[in-house]
Amino acid sequence: MRALSLDEGAIEVEAVGMTMRFGSFTALDSVSIRVRAGSFHALLGENGAGKSTLVKCIMGYYQPSEGGILVAGREARISDPRAAHALGLGMVYQHFTLVPALSVAENLIIAARDTQGIINWRKARARLSEFMASMPFSIPLDQQVATLAAGEKQKLEILKQLWLGRKLLILDEPTSVLTPQEADQILGHVRDLCRAGRISVLMITHKFREVMAFADEVSVLRRGRYVGGGVVAELSQAQMSAMMIGAVTLAQPSPRIGQREGVVLEIGGLCATDRSGLKDISIDGLKVHAREIVGIAGISGNGQKELMEVLTGERPRRAGHVLVKGVRWDASRAKARRLNVRFLPEEPLRNACAPRMSVAENIGFRVFDGLGTGTQFWLRPAELRQHAAQLVRQFGVKTASLDAPISALSGGNVQRAVLARELTGKVDLLVISNPCFGLDFSAVSDIRARILAARNSGAAVLLMSEDLDEILELSDRVLVMSEGRITYDRPVAQAHIHEIGAFMGGAQ
Amino acid sequence: MAQVESMAHSMARPDWRARFARQSEAIIIPLSALVLGLAGFALFLFVQGKSPVQFFQLVWLGGFGTGFSWQNTLSRAAPLLLAGLCVAIPARLGLVVIGGEGAIVMGGVAAGAAAIVLSGLWAPFGIVAMAAAGALAGALWIGAVGALRHWRGVNETISSLLLAYIAIALMNHLVEGPLRDPASLNKPSTPTIDAALAVGKMPWPNVHWGRLTGVFACILTWILLERTAWGFAARMAGSNLRAAQVQGLPVGALILGFTAFAGCLAGLAGYFEVAAVHGSANASLAAGYGYSGILVAFLARHNPLAIIPVALLLAGFEASSGLLQRRMGLPDASVLVLQGFVFVAILASEAVYGRLRLFSPERWSRA
Numbered sequence: 085m086r087a088l089s090l091d092e093g094a095i096e097v098e099a100v101g102m103t104m105r106f107g108s109f110t111a112l113d114s115v116s117i118r119v120r121a122g123s124f125h126a127l128l129g130e131n132g133a134g135k136s137t138l139v140k141c142i143m144g145y146y147q148p149s150e151g152g153i154l155v156a157g158r159e160a161r162i163s164d165p166r167a168a169h170a171l172g173l174g175m176v177y178q179h180f181t182l183v184p185a186l187s188v189a190e191n192l193i194i195a196a197r198d199t200q201g202i203i204n205w206r207k208a209r210a211r212l213s214e215f216m217a218s219m220p221f222s223i224p225l226d227q228q229v230a231t232l233a234a235g236e237k238q239k240l241e242i243l244k245q246l247w248l249g250r251k252l253l254i255l256d257e258p259t260s261v262l263t264p265q266e267a268d269q270i271l272g273h274v275r276d277l278c279r280a281g282r283i284s285v286l287m288i289t290h291k292f293r294e295v296m297a298f299a300d301e302v303s304v305l306r307r308g309r310y311v312g313g314g315v316v317a318e319l320s321q322a323q324m325s326a327m328m329i330g331a332v333t334l335a336q337p338s339p340r341i342g343q344r345e346g347v348v349l350e351i352g353g354l355c356a357t358d359r360s361g362l363k364d365i366s367i368d369g370l371k372v373h374a375r376e377i378v379g380i381a382g383i384s385g386n387g388q389k390e391l392m393e394v395l396t397g398e399r400p401r402r403a404g405h406v407l408v409k410g411v412r413w414d415a416s417r418a419k420a421r422r423l424n425v426r427f428l429p430e431e432p433l434r435n436a437c438a439p440r441m442s443v444a445e446n447i448g449f450r451v452f453d454g455l456g457t458g459t460q461f462w463l464r465p466a467e468l469r470q471h472a473a474q475l476v477r478q479f480g481v482k483t484a485s486l487d488a489p490i491s492a493l494s495g496g497n498v499q500r501a502v503l504a505r506e507l508t509g510k511v512d513l514l515v516i517s518n519p520c521f522g523l524d525f526s527a528v529s530d531i532r533a534r535i536l537a538a539r540n541s542g543a544a545v546l547l548m549s550e551d552l553d554e555i556l557e558l559s560d561r562v563l564v565m566s567e568g569r570i571t572y573d574r575p576v577a578q579a580h581i582h583e584i585g586a587f588m589g590g591a592q
Numbered sequence: 593m594a595q596v597e598s599m600a601h602s603m604a605r606p607d608w609r610a611r612f613a614r615q616s617e618a619i620i621i622p623l624s625a626l627v628l629g630l631a632g633f634a635l636f637l638f639v640q641g642k643s644p645v646q647f648f649q650l651v652w653l654g655g656f657g658t659g660f661s662w663q664n665t666l667s668r669a670a671p672l673l674l675a676g677l678c679v680a681i682p683a684r685l686g687l688v689v690i691g692g693e694g695a696i697v698m699g700g701v702a703a704g705a706a707a708i709v710l711s712g713l714w715a716p717f718g719i720v721a722m723a724a725a726g727a728l729a730g731a732l733w734i735g736a737v738g739a740l741r742h743w744r745g746v747n748e749t750i751s752s753l754l755l756a757y758i759a760i761a762l763m764n765h766l767v768e769g770p771l772r773d774p775a776s777l778n779k780p781s782t783p784t785i786d787a788a789l790a791v792g793k794m795p796w797p798n799v800h801w802g803r804l805t806g807v808f809a810c811i812l813t814w815i816l817l818e819r820t821a822w823g824f825a826a827r828m829a830g831s832n833l834r835a836a837q838v839q840g841l842p843v844g845a846l847i848l849g850f851t852a853f854a855g856c857l858a859g860l861a862g863y864f865e866v867a868a869v870h871g872s873a874n875a876s877l878a879a880g881y882g883y884s885g886i887l888v889a890f891l892a893r894h895n896p897l898a899i900i901p902v903a904l905l906l907a908g909f910e911a912s913s914g915l916l917q918r919r920m921g922l923p924d925a926s927v928l929v930l931q932g933f934v935f936v937a938i939l940a941s942e943a944v945y946g947r948l949r950l951f952s953p954e955r956w957s958r959a
Contacts, residue, residue, distance in 0.1 A: 138760060293860050396838045417840030434839060438831030449839050453821035463819050487611050489946075 094122040094284040094421060095172055096158045097142070102151035102432060104137050111137040114151070115310045116305045119252065121156075122281045124274065126299035128328055130525040135288045135307040139254050142286075143175055144168040155252075169197075174250030175344045178257045184230035188223050189292070192247050195319045197425070215247055220280075221273050234383070235266030242274065246283065254363040255287040259294065260428040264552070265385060271298040292321045304328050304558070314586055328525070341540040344376035346545035346558065348513050354404030358390050358568060365390045365568035367404075377545040379559030380570075383588055387568035390431075392517050396427055396488035408513055423513065426506040430518035436502050443483050444472035446490045447505050479504035480530070496527030498558035503534055511543040518549050552584065564588055603606050611873055617951035618893050625941035626891065629934030630870060636929065650919055654912025661911060663683050666799040667869070670906035671696065673806030674861035675885025676903055677813055681854035682748070682945055685816055686830035689737060691752025692858045693882025695730035696757035699859025701763045702729030702783035703866045704873025705771055710902065711786035718789050731852040732860015733759060738851030739951040740842045748851075760878050767874055781874035791868035802864030809857055814896040826850055865874065884910070887931055906931070 097119045104112040112134045119125040129135045134562060141148045144162040153160050155171050162168045182191050193208050209225070216222040221239055223232070232240065245253050255274070259267035275298050277283050291297060295302055296317060303313035304327040312327040354366055365387035372378045383389055391432055391471040393399035395406065397415025406413040410425045419425070429435035438447045445452075448468040454460045470488055481500045483493055488549055490498060499519065507513070516535065520528040535558060539545050548565075549555050560578045564572035564587040572587040634644035655665050664734035678692035706725035712719040733755060742745040766782075773783040793800050829836040829846050836843055861881065866873050888906055892898035913927040 397840070398834065398837050417838055417842070420840045429834075429838055434832075435834050437835055438828055440831050441827065445824075445827075448824075449835070452824045459821070460821055461822075463821060463824055487614060 091280045096121040097252050098154040099142060100152050101155060102138060102141055103149050104141055104146060106151045108375045110306050119284050120288050122278050123286055123300045124278045124285045124298060126295040126302040127286055128302055128324060129305035130294060130328060133305040135305055143173060147256045157481055163481060165500050171368045172251035174248060175254040176245060176258055180237050180241060182240060184236060187226055187228055189225040192244055195244050195248060198454050219243060220276050223576055231533060235270060238262060238270055240255050252284045257284060259290055263588050276336055285321055292324060299417045334494040344373035347371050348374050349546060350407040352405050354401055356390060356394050356399055356401045358387060363568060367391060368569060370570060372544040372546050374544050375539060376560045377539050377547055377558050378561045378563060379555035380548045380563045380565050380585055381555045381588060382565035384550050386565050388565055391430060392548065395515055409422050424510050426511050426514040428502060428506055428519055430521060432502040433456040433498050436491050437498060442487045442488055443501060444469050447472040447475055447501055448507050475504035475508060487506055496523045499523060503531060507534060507538055511538055514538055516547045522555060615950050616892055621941050621944055622891055622893055622938060625807040625937040626934055629937035633930045633933040646920060651909060651912045656907025656914035664911040665908045666797055666803050668910050670802035670806045670864060671861040671881040671897060672884055672888050672907050673810055675881045676899040677809055677896060678854045678858035678888050678889035679889035680896055680899060681813060682851050684826045684830050684892040685850055688749045689734060689918045690749055690886050691754045691756040692885045693878060694756030695733045695855040695858035696732045696862040696882050697759040697763050697877045699726035699730040699862025700873045700877040701766055702726050702867045703863040706779050707785040707789050708783055710789060716786040722789055722867060726863030727856040727859045731856035734855025735848060735852035738847045742847045779874055781872040784872045785867060789867060791864060800868035802868050810896045810900050878920045887935050
């Protein structure tokens with residue numbers, strides 16, 4: 085170990101006995117972790133385990149109820165994020181905090197606190213060039229940020245923190261919007277910076293692969309408590325997973341039953357304009373069979389949303405055909421009922437629920453105009469309540485009351501309620517988008533098991549997901565969507581993660 | 593397992609305390625806002641050197657105190673009921689339509705014009721056809737707002753307001769030109785309608801049938817919105833358009849149908865103004881009922897049944913304005929100022945919903 089002077093290099097940060105209470109709820113319970121100078125420290129935990137609360141306490145967004153922080157061995161009072169910045173602590177968020185219309189140089193200069201009212205661009209640029217040259221990776225200073233790829237933007241975020249003189253970086257799921265290759269590249273650079281003693285890093289993540297490959301040490305939180313950790317090299321993935329999940333027994337994905345049968349969904353020559361209005365999506369020869377899950381992998385913004393919208397009837401298609409069981413699909417309620425087509429859009433509270441309506445009403449969306457095959461004019465509130473109560477029990481939706489607005493439920497329970505609504509009765513075609521985004525571990529395994537069960541009982545499932553692990557776990561066949569086209573199609577047994585990553589990144 | 597069963601059983605029954613907490617919110621908050629608005633107006637009077645106590649006494653006397661004032665109030669309430677529904681129905685779809693005035697005016701003109709053609713025909717047919725003409729004109733007027741919204745994405749609040757001005761201009765053009773009765777000298781009007789086509793008064797209370805029609809329309813609308821699949825679909829679409837589309841609901845048809853129905857009721861209000869009050873279509877149609885209807889609907893939280901008492905209350909305020917002018921020397925517009933105070937308080941109270949622990953179902957549920 086090299087000795088580093090505090091002014092230049094990485095610093096050690098230690099949280100001691102950190103407790104954070106919100107009313108009667110304890111979000112953090114006496115957590116102590118130590119990020120050694122120049123180390124790459126991973127913070128693992130499910131949603132709601134207290135990772136964000138911990139880093140917000142360190143960054144001064146929250147004042148902990150008990151406990152304190154030692155920065156470079158000295159006790160520090162961090163009253164707000166500015167105080168944290170002054171001590172050399174910086175944070176990189178999941179989503180970008182850059183100004184897209186400005187150039188790289190301009191972004192760096194406006195971020196600095198000592199920037200004068202009048203900027204001497206020549207001097208500033210000279211300093212920036214010098215800074216870039218001293219970095220292990222660089223980005224052209226004159227490029228406009230909007231034209232950078234996601235990975236480049238994340239690199240720039242990290243460069244920005246270094247430019248601002250930060251010595252400890254907190255990275256909040258920094259790779260969630262990147263391809264695996266981009267992620268590996270960036271984390272490799274971050275690790276090199278740690279090795280060189282320039283920064284210490286505390287990274288929030290839920291990807292074991294990244295922890296195993298890049299981190300030096302790991303701390304695991306569960307329900308606000310520190311439950312284990314240590315040097316990564318001495319731990320196995322199974323051990324970390326056990327710490328993270330604890331004694332909860334997870335629903336096992338039901339085994340696959342049976343082989344695929346006849347074609348249910350067939351899309352040919354489909355052409356539609358994407359959100360930007362500038363590009364097209366065009367899908368040809370996409371077939372989904374009964375008793376088959378077809379997973380579409382891809383980085384968000386490559387046409388998955390548009391494909392979903394075309395299928396739900398929200399986006400007009402310019403050309404092509406969509407057939408469900410050989411019948412032209414027009415996204416009408418009558419056809420959906422006759423052909424047993426169901427949709428699970430992403431972010432269910434935003435796209436599949438009426439937030440202000442009650443849990444019972446939301447569960448009734450598919451059946452309010454007729455529980456059977458026929459349609460009815462009069463509402464039957466008592467029947468709807470009965471139906472909702474039964475599904476709430478069957479699917480384990482946790483709600484204080486059937487009359488509570490559905491927006492009062494946690495994300496996992498909203499998704500359970502939507503699944504209860506959509507997976508009841510005979511399902512022939514199920515179209516799903518990011519079903520587990522932002523949900524906690526037990527909800528995730530529960531929901532994935534339900535999707536597999538639907539497949540096993542004969543449904544054709546089209547699954548679009550940004551989570552590659554999810555695609556690989558659930559799918560029988562893996563597709564990659566890139567630039568509005570399907571560029572890759574393999575049975576899951578023959579699919580390879582690096583190959584998929586390359587196609588996600590735009591390979592043809 | 594037994595425990596799970598019993599929990600599910602208790603859930604199936606309505607959890608009355610949680611429901612009561614949720615529903616009382618919709619009564620207590622607007623009521624408090626109303627009181628706050630009145631208090632604000634009282635302060636305004638006090639600063640002006642007028643007695644708030646006398647003001648409220650006179651409002652009581654002029655609006656509700658005597659048999660005559662009740663009659664006045666009730667006949668003013670009729671158009672307010674229908675104009676309130678014209679706001680409340682699109683509100684279920686999440687649309688803020690504030691141009692009911694236009695549908696009232698067009699309904700009145702259409703009824704007045706129809707009366708010219710229908711005079712001398714068999715009276716029951718004539719009455720129905722005249723009412724239908726008014727309703728149809730209103731339906732087209734507000735239905736156009738829905739169509740612009742659905743197909744062209746035009747903001748319904750702006751378009752309905754502007755269409756109201758167009759309606760008033762169109763009415764002025766028609767009653768001063770093609771439809772003008774040469775005998776109407778100082779106030780251009782359509783010809784006075786045939787006596788057989790006029791709407792009479794109910795045996796009790798002594799006001800025209802429009803009042804009963806208005807109450808009936810409120811009840812019918814409540815049933816439509818709360819007890820039919822269409823009403824449920826409209827609430828879905830109003831709460832989350834995307835979710836409704838994903839469920840395959842015909843969103844366009846819902847928007848068009850509900851806006852047209854709302855306009856149809858406002859058109860009927862115009863019809864009653866012509867057939868029961870003025871006897872012909874003229875500038876008196878644009879008396880501001882459409883705008884007062886906005887206040888009625890917001891005070892009633894867009895609940896059709898709550899519109900009935902709220903319309904009565906506001907009609908009472910308006911009925912007392914003559915008395916206020918004579919006895920307190922207050923200008924004609926003071927009732928409008930009062931309405932303004934109440935409206936601002938109601939709009940501000942929107943921010944409170946869902947924030948008070950007192951009304952939270954979780955606090956009261958048994959689970």
